[in-house]
Amino acid sequence: MGLGRWVVFAPVIGLFASFAAARPITPCTPSQPELPPLINATISALVKGLQSKQFTSVDLVEAYIRRIHEVNSALHAVIEVNCDALDLAAQLDAERADGQIRGPLHGIPILIKNNIATKDGMNTTSGSYALLKSTVPEDSTIARKLREAGAILLGKTNLSQWAYYRSSNSTSGWSALGGQTYGAYYRDQDPNGSSSGSAVASSLGLAAGSIGTETDGSIVLPSSWGNVVGIKPTVGLTSRSLVIPISEHLDTVGPISTNVKDGAIILQAIAGFDAKDNYTSAIPNHGVIPDYVAACNYYALAGARIGIPRSAMALRATQISTYGPQVQIFDKAVSIMRDAGAVIVENSDFTAAAELLNSTVEGLVTNADFIVGLSRYFNQLVENPENVTSLEDVRQFTQSFGLEDYPNRDTKVWDDALFEQRWNNTDPRFxxxxxxxxxxxxxxxxLGAIERDNLDAIIMPANGSPIFAAGAGAPVISVPLGFYAADTTVVKNDRGMPFVAPGIPFGISFMGARFSEAKLIGLAYAYEQRTRVRDRGKLIIEPTTELRDVLASY
Known part of the structure; x- marks a missing residue:
């Protein structure tokens, strides 16, 4: 193009020779927009780059795979990369070139937690050798919906084995197959929660976003400790079909992303009715899903009634010794919301909070569900090399297979379910x-506090909040709130991993009524845009590969 331009104008260049001698003429080339840095690249920016042909989905996949290889030997966030990812990207590039766009995630790489089944070359194991090389009859509904929206399933993320439903003496983020996932803000950091690989991967820009699961805290807590946004949807908004379960009454599947809008985009893609999960029949408005992306409104806090459960927070502070610094920064966040027009309702409390925190009833429910749900999942497998068909089988395998690290990591959760409780969710006691x-x-x-005080949401520091939403199956969004100060005393878990330390992030939870995700997304977005807390985080390890490196290698 440049050569052709100068050929056209060559006959008249001599007319301006004296001017050119004094002021050389340089070709006018259109300026190219900058490539988005992958540590914080938004889905919108990536889609724009694909549309303008700055790069392709193949380029994106190549860049993300290089980033994974840079840090994964240290952090173990990704348990498996999809060997078909580049071929899938090429197919989606070809579709885009032909004007065929599947959906809002067309050509966008997404990582999913390794308890969400895929019918492809990847394993679905929940981190256990017991399910290695098992196969499922079809994609989980979540995987299918992601593909229908155009997403590239880039790989599977590491997790707390069996979604942290095995041991009383293990650590968040450890699985026999994946090793120990570490957070990226402090050396050997406890990543906090079973969707740890998904949160760490999103935090480091190892994909455009990721998918996690939560029963009680497994999206909210690792997102909080990873300086990212985690959306735990209402139980029944997203299908659990062919997701390795803990509890059919509490489990849900949701996105983890660097920002609220990307979480909304992913949630839009995976939410909705599924005949294979009857809990999704409870979605209101005849199953029509709200426009979560449109809910991202900078002014959503204006006039919103937001409650603060001070007595519940005080109870959590007595249980969590490191809660104090979070509350101090939380109170600054409350002031920001008030300045944005929110009506703050102090002491909007949970009347039975003390009873809940001293109760074992949640464990009874999850134990009872787990025994039945796990067998139901096993019964759907097309290939089951270890022939595990029940919790008893998995326990036997785990205790006899050396790489499962038993008894160094025990099976107490299963022992309690099988030999102490001894009843499942078909029993009248359930x-x-x-x-x-x-x-x-x-x-x-x-839910009682929301109704009594006519609230749009309840907020509190994320650490300690999930238990108050779990029993109700209610939604929670965790957004970055702050970081532990430089003079913070390091607190370690029982295996010596720092749980609290200088620079480790923590989040704020927006909790709401069932199926109030659109409202919560608006509030969380308005808060996020006013604070931009994520931008202040200081990673101790970070991949350096960018799209320009991939493009330069061709």
Missing amino acids: WEAYMELLYYGGEGGL
Whole structure:
């Protein structure tokens, strides 16, 4: 193009020779927009780059795979990269060139937690050798919806084995197959929560976003400790079909991303009715999903009624010794929301918070569900090399297979379910336990406070918040709030991993009524845009590969 331009004008260049001698003429080339840095690249920016042909989905996949290889030997966030990812990217590039766009995630690489089944070359193991090389009859509904939206399933993320439902003496982020996931803000950092690989991967820009699962805290807590946004949807908003379960009454699947809008985009893609999960039949408005992306409104805080459960926070502070610094920064966040027009309702409390925190009823419910749900999942497998069909089988395998690290990491959760409790969710005792849990999350807890005080949301520091939403199956969004100060005393878990230390991040939780995700997304977005807390984080390890490096290698 440049050569052709100068050929056209060559006959008249001599007319301006004297001017050119004094002021040389340089070709006018259109300026190219900068390539988005992958540590914080938004889905919108990536889609724009694909549309303008700055780069291709193949380029994106190549860049993200290089980034994974840079840090994964140290952090173990990704348990497996999809060997078909580059081929899938090429196919989606070809579709884009032909004007065929599947959806809002067309050509965008996404990582998913290794308890979410895919019918491809990747394993679905929940981190255990017991399920290595097992195969499923089809994609999980979550995987299928992501593909239908155009996403490239880049790989599987590491997790706390069995979603942290095995041991009483293990660590967040450890699995037999994946090793120990570490956070990226302090050396040997505890990543906090079972979707740890997904949170660490999103925090470091190892994909455009990731998918996690939560029963009680497994999206919210690792997102909080990873300086990213985690959306734990209402139980029943996203399908759990072919997701390795803990509890059908508490489990949910949601996005983890660097920002609220990207979380909304991913949630839009995976939410909705699924005949294979009857809990999704509870979605209101005849199953029509709100426009979560449109809910990202800078002014959403204006006029919103936001409650603060001070007594519940005080109770959590007595249980969590490091809660104090979070509360101090939380109070500054409250002031920001008030200045943005929010109506702050102090002491909007959970009347049965003390009873819940001293109760074992949630464990009774999850134990009972786990025994039945796990067998149901096993029964769907097309290939089951270890022939595990029940929790008893998995326990036997785990205790006899050396790489499962037993008894260094015990099976106490399973032992309690099988030999202490000894009943499952078909037993009459289950209904009584579940009704008690619903009370703690409902009238005596989060939902009761929202109704009594006519609230749009309740907020509190993320660490310690998930239990108040779990029993009600209610949604929570965790957004970056702050970081532990430079003079913070290091606190380690029982295996010596720092849980609290200088520079480790923590988040704020926005909790709401069931199926109030659109409202929560608006509030979380308005807060995020006013604070930009994530930008202040200081990683101790970070991949350096960028799109320009991939483009330069061709």
